[in-house]
Amino acid sequence: MGKATGFMEYAREKAAERDPLQRLNDWKEHKLPISDEKLSTQGARCMDCATPFCHIGMEIGGATSGCPIHNLIPEWNDLVYKGRWKEALDRLLKTNNFPEFTGRVCPAPCEGSCTVALYDPAVTIKNIEQAIIDKGFENGWITPRIPSSRSGKKVAIIGSGPAGLAAADQLNQAGHSVTVFERADRPGGLLMYGIPNMKLEKEVVERRIRLLTQEGIDFVTNTEVGKDIQASELQEQFDSVILCTGAQRQRDLVIEGREAKGIHFAMDYLTLATKSLLDSNFEDGNFIDVEGKDVIVIGGGDTGADCVATALRQKCRSVVQFGKHPQLPAERTSDNLWPAYPNVYTMDYAYKEAEAKFGEDPRQYSIQTKKIVADENGNLKELHTIQMEKLKDENGRFYFKEIPGTEKVWPAQFVFIAMGFEGTEMPLLNQFGVESVNQKIKAAKGDYKTNVEGVFAAGDARRGQSLIVWAINEGREVASEVHKYLMV
Incomplete structure (x- = not known):
């Protein structure tokens, strides 16, 4: 992957940043774009390391190591090195619903597990990831994917953070009708209001929400389940409910x-x-x-x-x-x-x-x-x-x-x-009758089922405060389990 001797020939070069004092005068993102030539060189540093630890996605000593969504990192590094950007985008989207988010705000555990990082600075995986998806939008390669048919099944997702959005995306593409409920006035959860604009400009979030809407997902904002609409109503109107409410109880x-x-x-x-x-x-x-x-x-x-x-x-x-x-x-x-x-x-x-x-x-x-x-x-x-x-x-x-x-x-x-955060907010769980442990929803990773029939949980609400990549991982996995449940 990449150039066979690239990691020995080229030094790590991260995205440049705007002058710290100048950027304090606005709320724009602090990083600058990287040229295709430099990105190609950085992709060339990716080794043909046989076992790419960058995408192992596991916890070591309580911390995430490698990519939890198992991005095919060496493959798209190699494609960027060769200038085959469209193919790199295709490989990236196989595992990651929202590279424009992770490429900006993920702490990049993949880079900590990069084989090059054993003795030298890691490959600039995060910068390359962001460049791939940004180029995809710039060149018009990202277009609405309208499902060819619908299953007739309806799913309600409570919470529009990365877990809820990933689950919605997956289930919509599987042909189910998805409605996402968000109590704030804009969708996106912590992506919208919890991460400042200088790290993640909100047009990036809004662009993705527009795309998901065009693909058939309904977003219902300014609606708090448990107050504006009761849990029992959702259970009557929808075939399944997924709780992706996050861990918003601040310590x-x-x-x-x-x-x-x-x-x-x-x-x-x-x-x-x-x-x-x-x-x-x-x-x-x-x-x-x-x-x-x-x-x-x-x-x-x-x-x-x-x-x-x-x-x-x-x-x-x-x-x-x-x-x-x-x-x-x-x-x-x-x-x-x-x-x-x-x-x-x-x-x-x-x-x-x-x-x-x-x-x-x-x-x-x-x-x-x-x-x-x-x-x-x-x-x-x-x-x-x-x-x-x-x-x-x-x-x-x-x-x-x-x-x-x-x-x-x-x-x-x-x-x-x-x-930090202590766990999820309890009133909604009590209304659904969902069991919790240590202020987290009780639902095993793997099937994501709560004790209530047809009600699933994923993301920080289930696992506690964590990374955006774990939220996307669980959103994708819970969608798979809900799909199985609906199609029985």
Whole structure:
């Protein structure tokens, strides 16, 4: 695959990014296009490695390794190297319903498992993937695929995130009539409102929704199942129901002073910002504005990074992101061997922007918030923290210990809690009578059946907070199981 000696001849070259300070003046995507010539060279780096670990799609040490949707990566790398873009697109679409999403926002576990990455930087799989699908749209190769016949069966899908959209796409192409219910005013779930525009421009999401609509899928927005329409009504009107509601219960910060004004969940902050941008270019004022304010983000993950980037574009006075874990090493450690996902230090787009704006990485490591202090009017004033040491006990379990003398007071007028998600929202499950375990829908991977006849579940609602590629994987698989159920 690729050029036999390409990985020895060519260096890894990622997509260039717009200047960090310049891009803070708008909400456009931060990456720049790559020329076909450079992409061909990058495709040439793909080895004929016999066993392509890049698409193994499994979990090692609790982290995803390789591609969960088992993209035929070496095949389309080779085709891009040879300039056969249309064939590369055909191979890509065999496994991935939405490469325009994964090529932009997936953390690329495929690259961590790339054989080249044993000793050299991995093949730029993610950049090539995005280029293939973007070229497909640009050249008019992506057109509506109208099913030639219909089965007469009707399926309701609750939730229009990547799992729900993948299931809808698969079932529609199988000839079933699919209706997707979304409580927000626009379809797309977290693709629409949970991921900022600078990572995933919403025209990219809307373009795919338009295509799915043209292919025959019905989207019903501003409709919350359980309130605007009852679960029993869906069960009467449809032959099967799939729950793809996501894991939207945000983990809260239980701490003294939590009630202070100015503390918000990260997803509320991001959602309001994107919605106001789309509705009015921020003219409506329906968003949390941090201009001229000191901002602290609690939680060290991608959602926290997106809060940092959003605050920077709103011209905050300062922004800091707290994480409980130590800074990651520059290279893999002995307990993080290939092909496991590489737990190494990287600079996300948001951190590059903060460094360019304020002269330093905004992340603070091994830190714990002890209490929150408000002023006499109840408005957030400051956070009190202490540094932590990560230790291992005699049983090999990690724990954190406070370091005396490291107490610090941080001024803040806004805090955004980005500590992850606890599970799915329960009222809807209770209305369907669906069983849950640890706030996740009880449905085995493989058949995706709940305890209720004809009701299936997939994506984060079933597995918990996870990656977009796992959501697409489960959306495709649950569609296969529902198809079998309908055709019996």
